[in-house]
Structures are given as C-alpha cells and as structure tokens.
Amino acid sequence: MSELRTSSIETRGKPGLKRYAMVIDLRRCIGCDACMTACKAEFDVPLGVFRTWVPYKVVGVYPTVRKHFMPRLCNHCDDPPCVRSCPVGATYKVEDGGFVLQHYDRCIGCKACMASCPYNARFMLPKSRTYTDITHVVDKCTFCHHRVTQGLAPACVVTCIGRARIFGDINDPSSEVSKLVSTLPTQVLRPEEGTKPHVFYIGVDRNLSEPSRAIYNPLDVLEEDRRAFNKNHKG
Amino acid sequence: MGDFNIFHHMPWSSTYSIYFFVIGISSALFFFSMLSWFRQEFEPLRKSAFYVSFALMVVGGLLLIVDLSQPLRFLNMLNPSYLNFTSPLAWGGMNLLSFGAVSAAYYWMMRKNDETDSRRLAVLGSILALGLPVYTGFDLTVHQNRPVWNTPLMPILFVAMSLLSGAAVASFLAGTHEKLLAMLRRFMLWSAGAVGVMLVSLLGTTAYGGVGQELTFMFMTTGTLGTIFIGVGMLLGTAAPIALLLAPFGKQQQGMMIAAVLILVGGMALRYSILVGGQIVQTYF
Ligand code: SF4
Ligand code: SF4
Numbered sequence: 426m427s428e429l430r431t432s433s434i435e436t437r438g439k440p441g442l443k444r445y446a447m448v449i450d451l452r453r454c455i456g457c458d459a460c461m462t463a464c465k466a467e468f469d470v471p472l473g474v475f476r477t478w479v480p481y482k483v484v485g486v487y488p489t490v491r492k493h494f495m496p497r498l499c500n501h502c503d504d505p506p507c508v509r510s511c512p513v514g515a516t517y518k519v520e521d522g523g524f525v526l527q528h529y530d531r532c533i534g535c536k537a538c539m540a541s542c543p544y545n546a547r548f549m550l551p552k553s554r555t556y557t558d559i560t561h562v563v564d565k566c567t568f569c570h571h572r573v574t575q576g577l578a579p580a581c582v583v584t585c586i587g588r589a590r591i592f593g594d595i596n597d598p599s600s601e602v603s604k605l606v607s608t609l610p611t612q613v614l615r616p617e618e619g620t621k622p623h624v625f626y627i628g629v630d631r632n633l634s635e636p637s638r639a640i641y642n643p644l645d646v647l648e649e650d651r652r653a654f655n656k657n658h659k660g
Numbered sequence: 661m662g663d664f665n666i667f668h669h670m671p672w673s674s675t676y677s678i679y680f681f682v683i684g685i686s687s688a689l690f691f692f693s694m695l696s697w698f699r700q701e702f703e704p705l706r707k708s709a710f711y712v713s714f715a716l717m718v719v720g721g722l723l724l725i726v727d728l729s730q731p732l733r734f735l736n737m738l739n740p741s742y743l744n745f746t747s748p749l750a751w752g753g754m755n756l757l758s759f760g761a762v763s764a765a766y767y768w769m770m771r772k773n774d775e776t777d778s779r780r781l782a783v784l785g786s787i788l789a790l791g792l793p794v795y796t797g798f799d800l801t802v803h804q805n806r807p808v809w810n811t812p813l814m815p816i817l818f819v820a821m822s823l824l825s826g827a828a829v830a831s832f833l834a835g836t837h838e839k840l841l842a843m844l845r846r847f848m849l850w851s852a853g854a855v856g857v858m859l860v861s862l863l864g865t866t867a868y869g870g871v872g873q874e875l876t877f878m879f880m881t882t883g884t885l886g887t888i889f890i891g892v893g894m895l896l897g898t899a900a901p902i903a904l905l906l907a908p909f910g911k912q913q914q915g916m917m918i919a920a921v922l923i924l925v926g927g928m929a930l931r932y933s934i935l936v937g938g939q940i941v942q943t944y945f
Contacts, residue, residue: 478666510802512749513742533736534729537749539671543805545945547671549729561729618805636945637871643944654667 435503435621436523438596444503444523445568446595446623447582448605449496451630453589456481456494460581460590467569467580469557473657474548476566477581482632482639495633496590498581499546499566500614500622501525507538507547516563523623524570532562539563543618543636568592595623670939675727677932680796681825683720683756684818684927687789688826689713690763694782697775701839707770708833713789714763721756748802752795759788793818800938807876808866809938817858824851825927828920836913845916848923849905856898859930872941880937889933897926 436442456479464470464477477498484491505525507516515532518525539547547565554560569579573592577583582590593600598607602625605611611625614634632638689709696706725734736742737753744750766781797815804810827847834840866877880889901919909915 475666480666506804509744509746510749511744512747512753513736513739514744515736515742531733531736531742532730533733535727535749536671536729537747537799540806540939541803543942543945545668545942563729615805635871637875637941639944640875640941651667655669 431619432504434505434508434518436520436596437503437621437623442521442596443594444596444623445501445573445592446523446602446606446625447498447568447579448591448602448611448625448627450589450591450605451493451495451626451628453587454479454494454496455587455589456492457586459584459586460496463580463584464566467572468567469554470564471551471554473654474550474564476564480633482630484630484632493630493633495626495629496581497544497546497614498624499525499542499568500544500620500624501566501568503621503623504619506541506543506618506620510537510541512537519570522568522570522573524568524573525565526567526570527562527564529559529562529564534562536563543615543620544622668943668945670936670943672935672939673727674932674935675723677928677935679720679723679727680818680931680935681928682716682723683792683796684822684931685825685829686713686716686720687759687792688822689716689830690759690782690789691786691823692826692830694786697779697782699843701837701843704835704837704840705830705833709830710763710766710770712829712833714767717756717760717763721760724756748795748798752792752799755788755791755795759785759792762788790819793822800934803938805942806938807869807873807941808862808880808934811862811865813858813862817855817862820851820854820858821927821930823847824855824923827851828923828927831916831920841913841916842911845905845911848916848919849902852898852902852905852923855930856894856902859894859898875941876937879940880933885933885936885940888929889937893926893930893933897922897924897929901926 436444458479460477461475461479468476470476477496479494479496481492481494484493501523502525503523505518508518508525512535513531513533515528516525516538517528534549536549547563550560550562550564552561572579578592582592591601591605593602595602595606597603606625609627611627612629612634613622613625615636690713692702692705693710693713696702725731728734737750762781762785766778766785769778769781794815797818800809801811801814827844831841831844834844863877866873879885901922904910904915904919910919
C-alpha cells in the first residue's frame, strides 16, 4: 500500500500526518446526481460549473447495454501540478490532510492551474453571484475542508444514497478507505501523469476513465450542446 | 463523455497566442538593436527596432494583464512573499519586468549618447529578451498532461519563431539598406528552416504518440485547425517564404516584403494552433 514518494510535497504514508482520500465504488453508484446537488447547495456552486459531476456513458449495443457512471471531482493529488504551476501560491496543499485549496483573495486568474490539471477539476467562477462574494477567480472541490476539520464527512459522501462514496484518512490503516484500497482492486485516473490522485475508483469502465475515448464516437446532439457551451464559456 | 450538461473549455484563450506573437517580435527586435552596436549593417535598426520592440513589449504586458480574470492583482506577481518559483509564469513575470526596466534604461542611455552603457544595457537586455520566448515555451512544456506542449522542443521553437517574426518586422524597418536587407534575409531563411524542421519533428512525435497525441494530431491536421496549422502556418507561413526567399525575386526588396508578410501571418497561425492544439483533447475528458 505504500507509495514511492518522489516529491517532498507528498504526504501519503508520512507518519504523524493525515492524508485524506475518497474511494468511489462504482458498483454502487446509481447516477442519481445527489452528490452534485449536495455540493451545489453546500458551496453555492454557480450555474454551468461543477465541483463534482457525474458523467455517464452508455456502453454496449442494444439490448446488451449498461449505463456507466463515474463521479468526478478534484483528486486532491499528492503531487499536484496545479500547486506547482500557480505563480503566486494561490493554490496550495495543506500538509496535514492533503487538501488542495485556494486562496481566493490571492488568485490573479491566470488559469495556469486549470491548464495543468489533467482532470478538468478547476473552473473560473462567474463575475457576479447572488449569495457569495467570491467571484471571478478559480475554484474547485475542497474535499469539504470546512466539514472534515470539524469531524464531518464531505457533503457528497453524506448524501450518497448508494454509499458509493467513502471518505477517510488513508494514512490510518484502520480507516475504511485504507481497508478498501488495501483489499480491493482500485484504479486512479490518469496515473501516468504522476499526480498521485487520492480519489480511488472501484470498478471503473475504461470508456469513462480513458481521456480520449469520448472523441471516438461523439453523439451529434452532444456536439451541438458542446458548441453552444463553448460559445457561452470562454477561457 | 455522455452527460449532457457538463463540458469543459480551454483554459488559455487566443489572447495568449497574440501575446506570444507580439512578445516574440519584441524580443527579436531588441536583439537586432543590440546587434547594431557590434555589426555596422544593423545600425539603421538601432533606434527604430528598439522603439517598436518597446511598444510591443508594452502591448504584450497589457495583453497579459487584461487576460487575467483579476487584472489589478497582477501586482501580486510583484510580491516576493507570494511568488512561487516552481511556476514558469513567476519567472516569466520577473523576466518581462526586468526586460522592461532594462529597455527603459537603454533608451535613457541612448538619449544621453552614452555609448559604453548603451552597449552594456543592449547586451543585458538581449539576454533578458532571449528569456521571453524561452519562458513562453516553458509555460507550455511544463504541462505534462498536454500533447504538443509537453516536449523539450517548445522553448527552442519559440526562440526560432521569435527570430523569424522579428526579422520579418525588421525588414520593414530596414528601408533600402542593401546589406541590412541581405542579413535579414539570411535571418529569415535560417530561422524559417529551423522552425520548419522543428514543426515536422513535432508532427512526427505527435502522430506516433499515445492516444491523446494521436487525437491531437488528428485535430491539428484536419478541419479548421488543420487549415490554420498546416495550411497557413506551415505551408503559407514557413515553406512558401523559404521558397520565395531562395528564388531570385526573393533577393529583391519587394520579394522580401512579400515573404515577410507571409511569415507574420504564418507566425500568428502557428502560435494560435499550438496553443489551442494542446488543449482540445482534454476538453472531452
Ligand atoms: S485534480 Fe487537478 S485541481 Fe485537483 S489536486 Fe489534482 S491537479 Fe490539482
Ligand atoms: S488562476 Fe489563480 S490559482 Fe490558478 S494558477 Fe493563476 S493565480 Fe494560481
């Protein structure tokens, strides 16, 4: 279960430090999007952007088909490229816990972190919001830092109807996430990027986990939507 | 991916490619102004190249600032306690600022007719000018997840593109000075050759790369982006000027002017397509 540490920022397996992680058991996910909704409510996440999202793909040929879901979020990488690429230290990693967070008042909006995240986990907040005054800077999932530091689980984990999302300290061998990652075959997304993601999937489908497979047979209707989206959302 | 409501856009918009273009020209023009202290044929360029370089540096800096979502916070880049030196952007910001300061001092010394200090500042400024295309290349290279960008070629390619576009602009400033035009023609030819060779090898490694690279190759060689990259950037903006400059007509001023226009159009197209090309595939993830 130990990992090869290649950079001093990595805290997996470091004694005395917590390293939070999430396990997503895709055998249990029913694609209800409750996690997306809970996250939207927890953080007043604006329209058009998501801290967590649940893409799906219909795999197979009728009648032998299955709808695969793969909830996504920031992987709170142990060696996060977003942190090293931010010129002003506005994105940083919390050593005890491994959360990758934002200094909203420091972010200049250069989008270097967005360019360097292999998972599209980051987005630009709109210029104005109704209830929250954090605007026009980069945002992302925080692993619910504010809840976890008070002993609560992240909002998406609490709300998950199938108990597909499990959260805990992977540096603690007795935690549920440690046990799952130790005893079951798990995958992380794009491991070849060297980011050491800390969201582990059980039962992932490669149609969803391989970054480029969506390009093979794009659905016409999706392409139309994509064009409309791109018109309204410029980098 | 399949879910109808989630799409991702490209983080770096085309403003960055315009920045790459103007800052590349600015740095090469400063270099030519520096050469004027050491090579007689470049003397007519000393002031004119410097003025254009300075103006383009200001335009480039403004473009960078305007493209930030919090433009006024560019001041954060000047705060030593914020700067993160694992980011090429931090180095780039410092490079640009120090290039601006040295340029201003260079202007001052030239006005004072202080030849010794002007020369010194010209050399120092040129080293900093070289840093500009190098860091823009690194800006792209460091993103290990981006096909096309993540190759050691990028910084060198940006230096060659900078010299190429800079020599094209300089040829408009050279007037009828034959020796200077001949030198600039050589600069254009060699740097266009270098750009061409690098682009071919970039295409080769992209085509034979992994899935992400292969698909990026597909996007960059077909459709609109293919027209911009291959058609305008490589053929019209690199291969055609080389052919033109090698022909007898290319040795005349008119021929050089036409080649220079093609080089500039191509230079913009190349920077745009390299910037966008590296980002397309991931928008589908
Ligand atoms: S998933 Fe992206 S945003 Fe999250 S830590 Fe990793 S690189 Fe950074
Ligand atoms: S957009 Fe903000 S958080 Fe991201 S790299 Fe730039 S300054 Fe840092």
